[in-house]
Amino acid sequence: MNWAAMKAIYVNEMVRFFRTITQSFVSPVISTSLYFVVFGSAIGSRIEQVDGVSYGAFIVPGLIMLSIMTQAIANASFGIYFPKFIGTIYELLSAPVNFIEIVIGYVGAAATKSLFLGVVILITAGFFVDLSIAHPIAMMAFMVLTCVSFSLLGFIIGIWAKNFEQLQLVPLLIVTPLVFLGGSFYSISMLPPFWQTVTLFNPVVYLISGFRWSFFGLADVPVFTSLFAIGGFTAICLAAVWWIFKTGWRIRS
Amino acid sequence: MQFRLLVGQGAWLMTMGLKITAVECTMLEITDLKKTYEGGFEALKGVSLSIHEGEIIALLGPNGAGKTTLISTICGITTSSSGQIKVGGFCVEKEFRAARSLIGLVPQEINLEPFETVMNTVKFSRGLFGKRRDDAYIESILRKLSLWEKRGARVMELSGGMKRRVLIAKALSHEPKVLFLDEPTAGVDVELRKDMWEIVEELRASGVTIILTTHYIEEAEAIADRIGVINKGQLLLVEEKAALMARFGQKQLRIELQDGITDLPDSLAAYDLTLEEGGASLVYAYDTKADRTGITTLLSDLASAGLVLRDLQTEQSSLEDIFVDLVKEEQS
Numbered sequence: 307m308n309w310a311a312m313k314a315i316y317v318n319e320m321v322r323f324f325r326t327i328t329q330s331f332v333s334p335v336i337s338t339s340l341y342f343v344v345f346g347s348a349i350g351s352r353i354e355q356v357d358g359v360s361y362g363a364f365i366v367p368g369l370i371m372l373s374i375m376t377q378a379i380a381n382a383s384f385g386i387y388f389p390k391f392i393g394t395i396y397e398l399l400s401a402p403v404n405f406i407e408i409v410i411g412y413v414g415a416a417a418t419k420s421l422f423l424g425v426v427i428l429i430t431a432g433f434f435v436d437l438s439i440a441h442p443i444a445m446m447a448f449m450v451l452t453c454v455s456f457s458l459l460g461f462i463i464g465i466w467a468k469n470f471e472q473l474q475l476v477p478l479l480i481v482t483p484l485v486f487l488g489g490s491f492y493s494i495s496m497l498p499p500f501w502q503t504v505t506l507f508n509p510v511v512y513l514i515s516g517f518r519w520s521f522f523g524l525a526d527v528p529v530f531t532s533l534f535a536i537g538g539f540t541a542i543c544l545a546a547v548w549w550i551f552k553t554g555w556r557i558r559s
Numbered sequence: 560m561q562f563r564l565l566v567g568q569g570a571w572l573m574t575m576g577l578k579i580t581a582v583e584c585t586m587l588e589i590t591d592l593k594k595t596y597e598g599g600f601e602a603l604k605g606v607s608l609s610i611h612e613g614e615i616i617a618l619l620g621p622n623g624a625g626k627t628t629l630i631s632t633i634c635g636i637t638t639s640s641s642g643q644i645k646v647g648g649f650c651v652e653k654e655f656r657a658a659r660s661l662i663g664l665v666p667q668e669i670n671l672e673p674f675e676t677v678m679n680t681v682k683f684s685r686g687l688f689g690k691r692r693d694d695a696y697i698e699s700i701l702r703k704l705s706l707w708e709k710r711g712a713r714v715m716e717l718s719g720g721m722k723r724r725v726l727i728a729k730a731l732s733h734e735p736k737v738l739f740l741d742e743p744t745a746g747v748d749v750e751l752r753k754d755m756w757e758i759v760e761e762l763r764a765s766g767v768t769i770i771l772t773t774h775y776i777e778e779a780e781a782i783a784d785r786i787g788v789i790n791k792g793q794l795l796l797v798e799e800k801a802a803l804m805a806r807f808g809q810k811q812l813r814i815e816l817q818d819g820i821t822d823l824p825d826s827l828a829a830y831d832l833t834l835e836e837g838g839a840s841l842v843y844a845y846d847t848k849a850d851r852t853g854i855t856t857l858l859s860d861l862a863s864a865g866l867v868l869r870d871l872q873t874e875q876s877s878l879e880d881i882f883v884d885l886v887k888e889e890q891s
Binding site for chain 1: 634
């Protein structure tokens with residue numbers, strides 16, 4: 307393994323994160339605070355409790371998931387798309403590194419950034435609502451797995467994208483709607499039976515449900531189903547990345 | 560295996576005072592390399608080339624000849640369709656780590672991250688090639704390339720010439736044995752170009768093998784040991800620079816006349832003569848390889864025709880002329 311190369315890629319990506327700390331850190335914190343004001347206070351005043359949990363606290367796992375999923379995709383896709391866009395990808399392709407090292411470097415950095423953000427949002431949420439975490443280890447495990455798997459997805463999007471428009475296409479048109487419709491701000495048991503069934507086809511439901519279970523012990527779907535879903539999603543992304551590097555799709559002409 | 564032991568030992572043996580004329584260390588071996596792009600365009604049509612350690616070879620060719628594709632394929636940026644490439648005895652596909660570790664690449668385009676500092680981007684390159692941090696070495700490179708004072712500056716703040724130096728610093732950051740310079744002086748001023756030539760000379764002195772592509776023929780003429788001419792994906796020839804000049808070189812004899820003439824006398828019609836400067840001089844083209852150049856009889860016939868000579872000059876045809884002739888010959 308080329309450890310030095312992995313470290314170089316990782317550090318380089320993290321330096322970029324800290325260089326744009328305002329954009330990377332302050333803006334998600336402000337967005338989260340606004341979500342609490344709008345959903346927690348305005349709407350929450352009309353929905354007092356969901357399954358015995360105050361609505362303000364109930365939306366915290368969903369909010370964290372929303373942020374880490376979108377940020378993991380944004381960071382990882384930009385991380386690999388930017389060298390393609392400005393041409394510095396030549397250095398990566400001509401270096402003595404294999405795809406595992408490249409993926410660990412880029413995806414590891416993107417996952418770290420989104421994990422950091424998730425923790426910041428969790429702390430911010432603590433200022434607005436009383437929070438208790440029933441299963442802290444499971445909570446961290448779900449958060450880490452989500453950060454890694456969505457960073458992998460972002461990495462694939464970054465390689466696939468031929469321009470900035472495509473880079474935004476999947477997150478805006480697919481991921482964000484799936485997250486909003488995946489029970490971020492409600493329990494799927496609140497939906498009519500037909501829509502409950504439809505919602506079960508949304509993979510994000512399983513992630514949010516498992517993550518919420520780690521906070522409150524409440525889940526829309528069994529927790530092992532959630533674990534299986536996120537494990538399966540990670541495996542699919544890994545297989546896709548392996549295929550991309552094996553064939554050189556969109557990176558080596 | 561035998562070869563691998565030899566790589567890098569050429570310079571060492573020389574420093575030991577040993578005669579090594581019988582030992583030639585091949586640093587780069589390309590065999591029947593072909594590359595066809597998805598659209599069907601054949602960029603390389605069976606290129607074979609062998610480059611020795613410590614050599615500077617210049618690849619000349621018009622736009623679209625296949626120079627950059629050749630370099631990209633060797634470096635791993637582009638995949639080959641068929642053929643084999645070995646760098647330092649290591650196959651670039653099966654033993655890509657060992658092969659790529661030996662290679663430094665200065666690309667044609669100025670591909671640099673604009674927001675990064677000079678120091679960080681050079682350090683990043685060293686790390687990417689698996690080398691441990693070595694601040695003293697990085698400092699020596701930056702000083703050699705006159706970048707040390709700019710080490711904290713962002714790339715976007717640098718001039719075009721300085722950015723090219725940064726690309727070279729990145730390529731040298733991991734101490735490569737083979738350096739590819741893909742049109743390194745394109746668009747840079749004369750002073751910087753000469754600086755680059757000096758840098759190349761220093762690198763050669765330290766034993767680095769250099770493969771250079773260029774549009775500037777005088778650049779190849781000034782610094783290369785061997786010249787390769789590539790056109791339409793085929794390597795037309797690879798030859799020692801001096802031998803190439805001698806083989807293809809024509810000389811011209813310029814004869815300045817005391818009194819200008821309007822027409823050539825009939826007695827001189829057998830010679831390949833042209834009148835220039837309004838009849839004030841005659842230009843005679845002759846082949847340096849021929850048994851007889853015909854100069855002696857020409858001078859005698861000029862005297863017989865009553866023409867008085869004021870001065871004589873000879874001119875060697877440049878590499879550019881040779882290159883143009885070769886490419887024209889191929890196209891016809």
